[in-house]
Amino acid sequence: MDKLTAGIASATLGKHKFFSASIDSPDFKEFMEDTEVSVASLEEGIHEVETNTTIGKLDPAFYVAQWKGKSYPTIIYHHGNNERPYDFSRFAKNSFKSIFMDSKEPIDANLIAIRAAFHNKSLKDYQKKISHLSHFVGMLSVSVKLIEAIISLLKEEEASPVLVSGISLGGWVTNLHRSYFNSADAYVPLLAGAALDHLFTDSVYRKMGGRIARENPGKIRDILNFEEDFQKIKDDNVFPLLGRYDQYIQYARQRKSYQTDNIKVLEASHVTTFLKAGKLKSHIIEVLEKTM
Secondary structure, three states: HHHHHHHHHHHHHHHOOOOOOEEEOHHHHHHHOOOOOOOOOOOOOEEEEEEEEOOOEEEEEEEEEEEEOOOEEEEEEOOOOOOOOOOOOOOOOOHHHHHHHHHOOOOOEEEEEEEEOOOOHHHHHHHHHOOOOHHHHHHHHHHHHHHHHHHHHHOOOOOOEEEEEEEEEHHHHHHHHHOOOOOOOOEEEEEEOOOHHHHHOOOOOHEEEEEEEHOHHHHHHHHHEHHHHHHOOOOOEEEEEEEEEOOOOHHHHHHHHHHOOOOOOEEOHHHHHHHHHHHHHHHHHHHHHHHH
């Protein structure tokens, strides 16, 4: 399923493959240092956020889907690549919906969904953006800064524990936040590690990378790999979930990112793990209960 999906996606991307136009970019730390994101309110509803960055204005957002009060814990969740986290129609590609909103059992937590930059427009527009490595780095970095702004506001209000989670693209964002802020109480990255470069240089996902990216794996590694910073964090607060047969986020490689035994492994691929909403939710809630 993973290999088939990668092949179809590669054909769909056409000339706008990942980093096909440019691989010039600051790394995550540099980008975040030059980016400011502010949040003024956590009222229920969608909050559009505009931020100025070194590559121009970006348009992330967050959705307070459920606010039960500051005495309740908060789950901040980030979607996967090319999802539409605020599309709640029946066949929408929306892991936030399938994990949380479709749950038959109530979730006793505040629920906040992050929308990454470039995910509010058409697939064609998104494809054009990610042909530049700097746009990809900027997209993830701004999501990280947005999460930090939300946590800062929660902490000002002396809120209960905060858990950050996300799947695939959102899993990388989760681990990036831990690497450079580590202000949440628990991190639950789903289908991610800290060797983001490996996704584009050594997994079957590399089919979706442009020629210039494939020919310069060292440059991709220098910009996207954040394992050293991730492993500097010694708090035992990360609870990853990986798919043993994932052909994108390969278990053997990404397992090395983690210096913890708190790893949940599903006997599934990347694509089929997305379909196991119940297991994903159970893992997140189990970790949440441990933080209380």
